[in-house]
Amino acid sequence: MPNGEHPTSEEIFNLVIDRLAELKATTMIQEINNTIARGVSTKEESKSSQLFRPMNSEERLSIALEFIVSAFGVPLMLDRSKEILQCSELTWIIDSNEQQDVIDSGLSKSDKQRSIHIKRTELDEPPVVSDSKPLSEENPEKVLSKLVSIIDDLQLQIPEVA
Amino acid sequence: MASLSDLRNAVESALSLSTADATLQLNSNTRERAFEAYVFSLLVQAVRQAGGNATTVGIRTGQNPSIVVFRGGPGRLGSQSQDFAYARCSLGNKEFEFHVDVQYEGSSGAIHEVDVSLYDHRTADRVRQNQNEFAKSSKLYGALECKFYDSTLGTVLGRTFVGLVADCGQMRMTAFCSNGPSQSLAKYLQPQNRPDHFLRLSPLRASVEQRFLAHFQHELRKWTGVG
Numbered sequence: 005m006p007n008g009e010h011p012t013s014e015e016i017f018n019l020v021i022d023r024l025a026e027l028k029a030t031t032m033i034q035e036i037n038n039t040i041a042r043g044v045s046t047k048e049e050s051k052s053s054q055l056f057r058p059m060n061s062e063e064r065l066s067i068a069l070e071f072i073v074s075a076f077g078v079p080l081m082l083d084r085s086k087e088i089l090q091c092s093e094l095t096w097i098i099d100s101n102e103q104q105d106v107i108d109s110g111l112s113k114s115d116k117q118r119s120i121h122i123k124r125t126e127l128d129e130p131p132v133v134s135d136s137k138p139l140s141e142e143n144p145e146k147v148l149s150k151l152v153s154i155i156d157d158l159q160l161q162i163p164e165v166a
Numbered sequence: 167m168a169s170l171s172d173l174r175n176a177v178e179s180a181l182s183l184s185t186a187d188a189t190l191q192l193n194s195n196t197r198e199r200a201f202e203a204y205v206f207s208l209l210v211q212a213v214r215q216a217g218g219n220a221t222t223v224g225i226r227t228g229q230n231p232s233i234v235v236f237r238g239g240p241g242r243l244g245s246q247s248q249d250f251a252y253a254r255c256s257l258g259n260k261e262f263e264f265h266v267d268v269q270y271e272g273s274s275g276a277i278h279e280v281d282v283s284l285y286d287h288r289t290a291d292r293v294r295q296n297q298n299e300f301a302k303s304s305k306l307y308g309a310l311e312c313k314f315y316d317s318t319l320g321t322v323l324g325r326t327f328v329g330l331v332a333d334c335g336q337m338r339m340t341a342f343c344s345n346g347p348s349q350s351l352a353k354y355l356q357p358q359n360r361p362d363h364f365l366r367l368s369p370l371r372a373s374v375e376q377r378f379l380a381h382f383q384h385e386l387r388k389w390t391g392v393g
Contacts, residue, residue: 081204099241
């Protein structure tokens with residue numbers, strides 16, 4: 005970070021992308037880049053046209069943070085659901101009576117079952133921990149709530165994606 | 167007032183959480199489903215907070231299954247191919263159910279998938295007698311569209327949902343829910359005759375969650391005649 009005490013939006017955006025790359029979150033980086041590439045809608049959509057402009061550095065940062073905060077919300081949503089529904093586990097299974105393949109078209113029934121199981125495992129298994137980075141010891145909900153509160157406090161504008 | 171330096175430190179802390187690796191690599195199907203389950207659960211909580219009863223039921227195993235099974239894609243309300251769960255509720259003189267990812271037959275005859283729905287209990291019981299039947303939208307009292315944040319969040323999704331609502335008769339409760347923000351969507355859904363909208367709905371934003379719960383408590387109480 006060239007300017008440690010007073011980082012710019014651009015520097016924080018670059019930091020976010022670098023850290024996501026270290027965490028091998030390549031799909032998320034791609035989603036962020038694709039969203040940024042679409043630009044910002046500059047007026048209401050009409051039937052005939054839609055004007056747009058490239059995102060500035062603050063808007064790029066807002067987009068990246070929105071993706072991160074949204075993703076970190078998923079385990080909390082599942083925890084909240086389990087608490088309210090008073091169950092030990094939530095799982096998703098394709099309705100085998102249905103003819104349509106909604107999630108993985110072309111897969112056999114057993115593949116579908118397996119793919120759902122993998123998704124569940126992604127949520128429930130303890131993640132692999134990198135040795136190279138110090139891990140935060142804090143409660144995830146607290147850490148994330150603090151991040152959300154700072155984002156709100158800074159009033160970073162979420163652009164209207166074109 | 168927070169500074170960009172505070173933001174950088176908070177971002178570093180979040181991305182250093184031990185759960186970051188796994189969480190940031192969840193695919194879009196998993197995220198969408200988690201959000202639907204979360205909205206479904208909040209409705210269950212709203213019924214209880216309104217003074218009613220809400221119990222999770224597995225269609226094969228009965229009340230309070232320890233593993234709650236949701237549909238991995240849209241399906242029929244009465245399907246017993248898996249132990250699909252729904253919430254059986256009662257409040258005032260009404261008995262009703264919440265479902266996830268059920269397909270309904272609209273008044274035009276078109277089939278619509280509703281992410282989270284509120285359906286009449288007696289009619290649902292009849293539908294369960296015939297697994298291949300699509301539930302009719304005439305007893306569909308509520309529909310919630312759930313959209314996990316991505317770059318497609320905008321008025322197009324709102325318009326699609328308004329079209330679905332128009333084909334499903336007179337519903338008492340309709341809402342578009344997302345964990346993300348969209349000014350254009352909020353504006354599109356602002357008129358009174360449009361579905362309600364709850365943007366930035368997440369466990370990380372307690373105020374929005376409380377607003378959602380209060381809104382549905384009020385609507386449920388009004389609908390069921392509970393003072």
